[in-house]
Every structure is written in structure tokens, then in C-alpha cells.
Amino acid sequence: MKRIYLIITGLFLFSGTFFAQKVSSKKAPKPEDVGIAVITRNTLEAHLAFLASDALEGRAAGKNSGRVAAEYIKAVLLDAGISPLYNSYFQSFDAFAPHSGDYDIKTRFQVHADSVAKIKQVPYYRRLGLQNVLGFIEGQRKDEYVVVGAHYDHLDIDEFLAGDRIFNGADDNASGVAAVLQVAKAFAVSGKKPLRSVIFAFWDAEEYGFLGSEYFVAHFNNSAAIKGYINLDMVGREGSFPAFLLENPNAVDAAQEKNPNKIYFLRTADATGYGEQLDKDLASHHQDVRFAPRILLPAVRASDDHSFSNKNIPVLWFFTGIHPDYHTPDDEAGKINWDKLLYITQATYLSLWNLAN
Numbered sequence: 001m002k003r004i005y006l007i008i009t010g011l012f013l014f015s016g017t018f019f020a021q022k023v024s025s026k027k028a029p030k031p032e033d034v035g036i037a038v039i040t041r042n043t044l045e046a047h048l049a050f051l052a053s054d055a056l057e058g059r060a061a062g063k064n065s066g067r068v069a070a071e072y073i074k075a076v077l078l079d080a081g082i083s084p085l086y087n088s089y090f091q092s093f094d095a096f097a098p099h100s101g102d103y104d105i106k107t108r109f110q111v112h113a114d115s116v117a118k119i120k121q122v123p124y125y126r127r128l129g130l131q132n133v134l135g136f137i138e139g140q141r142k143d144e145y146v147v148v149g150a151h152y153d154h155l156d157i158d159e160f161l162a163g164d165r166i167f168n169g170a171d172d173n174a175s176g177v178a179a180v181l182q183v184a185k186a187f188a189v190s191g192k193k194p195l196r197s198v199i200f201a202f203w204d205a206e207e208y209g210f211l212g213s214e215y216f217v218a219h220f221n222n223s224a225a226i227k228g229y230i231n232l233d234m235v236g237r238e239g240s241f242p243a244f245l246l247e248n249p250n251a252v253d254a255a256q257e258k259n260p261n262k263i264y265f266l267r268t269a270d271a272t273g274y275g276e277q278l279d280k281d282l283a284s285h286h287q288d289v290r291f292a293p294r295i296l297l298p299a300v301r302a303s304d305d306h307s308f309s310n311k312n313i314p315v316l317w318f319f320t321g322i323h324p325d326y327h328t329p330d331d332e333a334g335k336i337n338w339d340k341l342l343y344i345t346q347a348t349y350l351s352l353w354n355l356a357n
């Protein structure tokens, strides 16, 4: 997750908690049930532990470590029988930033054509070679799309850091990548051609300001054909929702905030009906998680969802909150709450299934 910018006009707290009920069913398996059966804790752990290993050196956007992560994602998609969206699984692009002779490391990389043109007018500028990884299942409707995405880049190595130098990014955001890889596989094995076409997206350079998702949306031939976006960024820990993002922080249910199994279920105001549907779906799949639904405003610039809400595309975002290891070398695989990650992956799959069908 990108450090959250304070460009907000407010955030409404959606009160109430969903309690999933245990319901048993003895009918023949539906295609979505066939898919959900392949989402397992072991596979989530395998994907996440590899991506967040020290060998992956913090999955830096534009560096070899980031490319290794991209190659891994491509290999998993290929193995699951998911086609590339375009000719290649990789959507390659460049980002540019003005060269700065001082120690200002915050000089922003940009992908917007106008900003890039401006940057290239100066004699020295910096370039990052980046790539999104994009998988695809064609639906019955070829002109309607739904997208599920997670950023795979993280914060590199800080070679001057005393002690542990590797930013493993287990929660941020190997957790989201592992989940989307499993959701893609579940769609493939369900055996059903969805009504709408589905895009499985793995974004590069989110930590630089959502560059991968911004580039994707800007270059998609018809963004109005994207009917919804589900974002997964940081879905494996216990944390809190930054109070300064809430219109009324005092309205937060203190008991709910202390529940380690709570999941923030954020959505833009135009994504209506999903909370109720998700509650029903989870009940029929024996889930026992507690959702803290909140309305996400487009003005909140926190993750790749912003690239979509900015184009008036309805957004859902699962999130388990900010914790003390956020953006530190201590965001490691050993601290992941696997059961919770499993629940969220199943919930994402069911939400996407509904969105696609």
C-alpha cells in the first residue's frame, strides 16, 4: 500500500458487522463451489513465502528482483491455464522522473503522457522499465470486463540500513498477489465460461504512486467497458484503519476494532449491493469472518483502486489494516494470519464470481 495522501474530503463509516452463519448444503456442486475447493492455505503459503523470501530482495519496481516476481506470476498463470490479456503476459511500460541533483528522493515517477513529455524536456531524467502481468478469461460478453488486481512490487533493499535490510513485503503485498493467483486458478477450474470477461492483474510500481494500474487504465481501449474492480492490497495481518481517513473516527466500534478477525471491506458509493451479496455467499461457504464495511471515496489516494475510481469504475477493496511492521523490514511471511488470508481469498473469488456473472 502506498503511503496515504491526505487528499480526502471525508469518509463515511458504514456501521454494522456482518456475521456469517453456518449453513450446510447437500446439493451437487455448483461451478463456483468447484472453484472454491482449489483455494487452499498451503498454496497461498507457497506463493506468499516465495514472493516474500529474502531471495526476492524486496521486489523492487524496475530492478531484477521485481522482474523475478513478475516471471513467477506469469509461470503460475500459465500453469493454471490462464491466457495472457494481450500478446504477452507482460504489459511493459516506462515511467520517468526529473533528475534531481540533491538528496530529494521523492521526485515522482510519472506515466501520464503529458507529464512524461514535460520531464523529457530537461537534459537529465530518470527512467524505470516496468511491467504489469495480465491474465485473461474471455467471457460470453466480449465487451464487458471485470478486473481483480494486486500490486506485486515492494520497497527493495536499503543497503545502508543497520540490521535487516530487506523489505520483504509479505503483507504488502505478497498477500494480495497470492490471493489473486488462487482466484485465477479457481476461475479456471470452475469450468464455466463467465458472462463477463475477467482480467487478473498484477500491478508494478504501486509503491511509486500506483503507476502500473494508472498505465493500464489509461491504455485500455475502453475503460467504460470495465464494470467493476476488486483491489487486494495488504490482506494478511491484523491492523487498524487509519483514523484520519474517517469522517467520524469516534463512530468506530471499539470492540470490533479489537477483533483480530475483522476485515475492512471498502467500496466506492457506486458499488452498491455487494456487501449484502457477499454476506450471503460467505454464509453458504461456512465462513466465520467479520467484515467492517466502509465507503471509500475516490479522493482517498491509498492504493491501485484509485486508478479505477478516478475513471468512475466501481471499486471494492479488501484490507486488513495498517500495523507497526508496515513499510519496515519486519513485514515478513512468518507474521501472516493464514486463516484470515484464506477467508479473504475465498471472499474475493465469490465477489468476483458475482461481478462476472
Ligand SMILES: [Zn+2]
Pocket (backbone or CB within 6 Å): 001, 002, 003, 172, 207, 327
Ligand atoms: Zn506499501
